[in-house]
Amino acid sequence: MGQVLRQEEYSEQINYLDILHSDSKGWITKAEINSGYKQWHYRYNELLEQDFNQENVYISINTFYSTFRRLEYLKELKAQFIDLDVYKTGFTKEQIIMHLEADYFNKSIPRPNLIIDSGRGLYLIWLLNSVPSKALPLWKAIEEYLYSVLKPFGADRQALDPTRILRVPGSINSKSKTTVKVIEQYDYIYDLREIQNEYLPELEERKAKKKGRPSKTVFIHRERSLYYARIQDIIKLCELREYDLKGHRELILFLYRYYLCYFLEDTQKALGDVLELNREFIYPLSETEVIRATRSAEKVYLSKDKDYKYKNETLIELLLITELEETYMTTIISNKESKRRRSIRDEKRYKEKLKLEGKMSKKEELEQLRAKIKSLREQGFKNKEIMQMLGITSTTTFERHITYMKKNGLLK
Missing domain, CATH: 3.30.70.1790 (RepB DNA-primase, N-terminal domain)
Known part of the structure; x- marks a missing residue:
């Protein structure tokens, strides 16, 4: 049995x-x-x-x-x-x-x-x-x-x-x-x-409600998303610096505990994770030092105080985050990095739009034109013949293409 x-x-x-x-x-x-x-x-x-x-x-x-x-x-x-x-x-x-x-x-x-x-x-x-x-x-x-x-x-x-x-x-x-x-x-x-x-239909309000303040549910969802992104960025910074955080250990651990408290809403788990992260540092603090340096994070969370809602610029300055490190961050980025990413997104959307319309971007048109010039020159055609074949009427414009191509190793 x-x-x-x-x-x-x-x-x-x-x-x-x-x-x-x-x-x-x-x-x-x-x-x-x-x-x-x-x-x-x-x-x-x-x-x-x-x-x-x-x-x-x-x-x-x-x-x-x-x-x-x-x-x-x-x-x-x-x-x-x-x-x-x-x-x-x-x-x-x-x-x-x-x-x-x-x-x-x-x-x-x-x-x-x-x-x-x-x-x-x-x-x-x-x-x-x-x-x-x-x-x-x-x-x-x-x-x-x-x-x-x-x-x-x-x-x-x-x-x-x-x-x-x-x-x-x-x-x-x-x-x-x-x-x-x-x-x-x-x-x-x-x-x-x-x-x-x-x-949970109330979360759809993010799309439908464009004016006025969002509902409490939507606001909490957005705030939680920010905390999670902050946590990921803090760990990414540790990885980029190969866990050699001397000079920033207390602040890194404080922020980590602070954001974990708000996301997990479990202060005991947050502290345990903070102590574990500290042990990964090349130069870890003692457990007593970690608890003392980060205690206020839990205190602020329990009091529902928002005093430590740091702006991106403040975090970048305090943690001495470089422009290169910013490129790996999700949310702790400067206005400059934000504009750079927006420019990339806009260019991508523009290319996708042209592709749907069966068109090419100016850059793609130039690349195609220069490829044709290169091919015709390799076939033995003279410059005037190439200009006629490709419909280029300006000698100055044609010479500019040749100069660019030679400078960038596209022509010998």
């Missing part, structure tokens, strides 16, 4: 891992929380070989570019999820599921693909057609919406982190002394935009 039970648990784990990660391209975190926190990172095939029939075993729902379970390393967004702390509500798990089934699923929220008994609570998981981390602000907006709807049923505010780990079916919850198990499964894969369009 025991052997049969273990086989059933094993099958449930394989099925769960397969549903979540069979097509995953990134790293998946496996963690154990017993006497302290331990984590490892695996590719999908390696993950299947691990033992999950233990107490308090978790895996990440989303995947990572590298072996770090941090926001800036997110690679694929695989699912939305909500952790219901049922034991705090006064309801039973059965009562909550019946209530959600009758009044919520496919009405105010989509039907979850997995309902998991986590021990003292429930996990609701909505599977997604994988999208890159670039879609994280929208993912976060949907997560916030699901939380707001499910708050009366014990939705955990601290479990909205996209790097979150959840208990694995078949593992044991040491607090409840029960095995984590899948209660219900619904075979469907959602598109992120599908959930947005059907359940």
Whole structure:
């Protein structure tokens, strides 16, 4: 009997891992929380070989570019999820599921693909057609919406982190002394935009509402997008400087903790990530120094003070960001860099427009004309003959083409 039970648990784990990660391209975190926190990172095939029939075993729902379970390393967004702390509500798990089934699923929220008994609570998981981390602000907006709807049923505010780990079916919850198990499964894969369009229409206001102040929901979505871009830029700067941040360590860590607090809304996770980033520095600060240097970031976040909403110019000046480094940034850029990018975008749009109209840009016309001149000269034609053949009436203009071509090595 025991052997049969273990086989059933094993099958449930394989099925769960397969549903979540069979097509995953990134790293998946496996963690154990017993006497302290331990984590490892695996590719999908390696993950299947691990033992999950233990107490308090978790895996990440989303995947990572590298072996770090941090926001800036997110690679694929695989699912939305909500952790219901049922034991705090006064309801039973059965009562909550019946209530959600009758009044919520496919009405105010989509039907979850997995309902998991986590021990003292429930996990609701909505599977997604994988999208890159670039879609994280929208993912976060949907997560916030699901939380707001499910708050009366014990939705955990601290479990909205996209790097979150959840208990694995078949593992044991040491607090409840029960095995984590899948209660219900619904075979469907959602598109992120599908959930947005059907359940979060207020975000579309960004397109429709051109005048006046945006709604609170739209404003929060924009602000969160900015925080995420800032976090990515800070890490990019660390990479460009090969983590030799001496002279800017305190400020880098302060900004990182500040933006993480606002994006994750989880101060404990933000501090843990800041300490981990510090350990990557060539010359790291002590843990005490990191906490002291960045403490005010959390204080400002908790007070909802906006004093540290630095402008781009200020950040560039404080961090001594060079023009070359700016070209790698997403949002911490000067007006000059912004104009340069706008010029590139405008030129690209112009070329696309000409292409649709079957036309060439002036630059392309000149390149084609000079290629013809070169070809005719190589065939032995004289300059006057080439001018007649190409319809060039001005000798000065023709000579200018020849000079340019020789100067740039197009002619000998």
